[in-house]
Amino acid sequence: MENDACESLFFRLLFFAEDAPHIFPRASSFLYIERLIVLFIKNKMRVIWFIITQAFRLKSYICDSNQIGSMNENVLAKLKILAESAKYDVSCASSGTMRSNKPGMLGNTVGGWGICHSFAEDGRCISLLKVMLTNYCIYDCAYCINRRSNDLPRATLSVSELVELTIEFYRRNYIEGLFLSSGVVRSPDYTMERLVRVAKDLRQVHRFNGYIHLKSIPGASRELVNEAGLYADRLSVNVEIPKEENLKLLAPEKDHKSVYAPMRYIQQGVLESSEERKKHRHAPRFAPAGQSTQMIVGATAETDKDILYLSSALYKGPTMRRVYYSGYISVNTYDKRLPALKQPPLVRENRLYQADWLMRFYQFKVEEIVDDAYPDLDLEVDPKLSWALRHPEQFPIDVNKVDYEMLLRVPGIGVKSARLIVASRRFSKIGFYQLKKIGVVMKKAQYFITCCELPMRTVNELTPQGVRSLLLPKPNKKKVDERQLMLDFGE
Numbered sequence: 001m002e003n004d005a006c007e008s009l010f011f012r013l014l015f016f017a018e019d020a021p022h023i024f025p026r027a028s029s030f031l032y033i034e035r036l037i038v039l040f041i042k043n044k045m046r047v048i049w050f051i052i053t054q055a056f057r058l059k060s061y062i063c064d065s066n067q068i069g070s071m072n073e074n075v076l077a078k079l080k081i082l083a084e085s086a087k088y089d090v091s092c093a094s095s096g097t098m099r100s101n102k103p104g105m106l107g108n109t110v111g112g113w114g115i116c117h118s119f120a121e122d123g124r125c126i127s128l129l130k131v132m133l134t135n136y137c138i139y140d141c142a143y144c145i146n147r148r149s150n151d152l153p154r155a156t157l158s159v160s161e162l163v164e165l166t167i168e169f170y171r172r173n174y175i176e177g178l179f180l181s182s183g184v185v186r187s188p189d190y191t192m193e194r195l196v197r198v199a200k201d202l203r204q205v206h207r208f209n210g211y212i213h214l215k216s217i218p219g220a221s222r223e224l225v226n227e228a229g230l231y232a233d234r235l236s237v238n239v240e241i242p243k244e245e246n247l248k249l250l251a252p253e254k255d256h257k258s259v260y261a262p263m264r265y266i267q268q269g270v271l272e273s274s275e276e277r278k279k280h281r282h283a284p285r286f287a288p289a290g291q292s293t294q295m296i297v298g299a300t301a302e303t304d305k306d307i308l309y310l311s312s313a314l315y316k317g318p319t320m321r322r323v324y325y326s327g328y329i330s331v332n333t334y335d336k337r338l339p340a341l342k343q344p345p346l347v348r349e350n351r352l353y354q355a356d357w358l359m360r361f362y363q364f365k366v367e368e369i370v371d372d373a374y375p376d377l378d379l380e381v382d383p384k385l386s387w388a389l390r391h392p393e394q395f396p397i398d399v400n401k402v403d404y405e406m407l408l409r410v411p412g413i414g415v416k417s418a419r420l421i422v423a424s425r426r427f428s429k430i431g432f433y434q435l436k437k438i439g440v441v442m443k444k445a446q447y448f449i450t451c452c453e454l455p456m457r458t459v460n461e462l463t464p465q466g467v468r469s470l471l472l473p474k475p476n477k478k479k480v481d482e483r484q485l486m487l488d489f490g491e
Helices: 002-026 031-043 045-063 073-086 159-171 188-205 222-231 244-250 256-279 304-315 346-361 383-390 415-424 432-438 464-471
Strands: 115-119 125-132 177-181 211-215 234-236 291-297 320-327
Touching: 073 125, 073 159, 125 159, 125 211, 159 188, 177 188, 188 211, 188 222, 222 234, 222 256, 256 291, 291 304, 291 346, 304 320, 304 346, 320 346, 346 383, 383 464, 415 432
Parallel strands: 125 177, 177 211, 211 234, 234 291, 291 320
Antiparallel strands: 115 125
8 A cells, every 4th residue: 555655656657747837836845745755755765866867857847847737829819819818708607527536637626818707606716718710700790709790910829729718727726617609600510520629639548638619500410519528527509699581680690499409419418428327437538517508688589578588498408507698798889780888788798697506507498487477577666576566465474384486476575594594493483683694685585585583574564665665776876075165167
């Protein structure tokens, strides 16, 4: 056992020595190397000379670290262009997978230009290199900044250049993963094949074990999508426009068939991989973080009902983890097919995310959030509060008696708070101060609940309109210090 441990330490030393010029900023001192060498000498005398040569090699590498691994200025110029082109794709969260560090491999998923920050399920901030392989594109989509007819700087990174960028950025501790998309050049299969080569080289050649998110190209073949799933943690295909007739209006060369086909390939690959891993423990994983998609909000005349019904249908698939909503940004103002928006519909985008959260975690059905009478979400209040005000007959509820599902429907009570309420009321009755300590937002919840000491009037006594007026955000009035001398210049 001692010899095995010693060998493991030796190989750790070797890998450290090989990568020292790049990862040395992560190390604090040479103490780690010294301890490894001493421990190894005690057990393996026959390779003392080899260890010494590796130590001298390490020293020379560190002395020349400014020269080794320096990136080409031309590559950085390309990176600046392609990172700018990639910023409109918002579906780049890096949660949903665990990939621990292994001996002989570089990076893990456990805890400037083109670097975005995403958040894992446990709240950790993860830096991703967000970049496009190329911003050339054969399509002329009206809503896209990289459309064929736009006159803008173009660039293309080769597979080797992008792989080198990713590794160099990781070794400098700039990033923890890669988010890679691309414009379509020549054909969907040609572009997809290059994306797969990047992921394959990172995994197999450089032994990169960090997070990789690939954007699947609509219309790509099943073979390439299946190969991509073997190397990427997450795959995604953007729907862009919910209704096909509107997609045809803005992007005549695209259709929903080419989008949904790769989605099905990904779903089948994940399910087949899951079955294989039940039979064979070491069977390769296929896109362990599932898939995601993105829809543009405000570019066409779809209602929130249209968007959320499509999201609900996508979530019914076992592999769809996230649907992202991107408020339309007027990047091509000259195109008359597009609405003339002064700013993106950010409030609407936020309400869609809140409604999406209700469907995923609060056990709401889409028809409860939007319907024919209310096809669009209320921009003044959040969707949960809007539902509660439309259904005052459901309230008030006794927090000491109702079930968990009904607690989730109370404005101001979240998933964590509902669980704590259910657990706490087994031991004693819960009052106002206990609810506040648990984390319930009493400013909202007090109108919809009853408990042993709550003196407030409920929604039925105040009427939904009255509660709404009380909960609407007040206009920001600048506070004036009466002690301050104010001079009126008649402006």
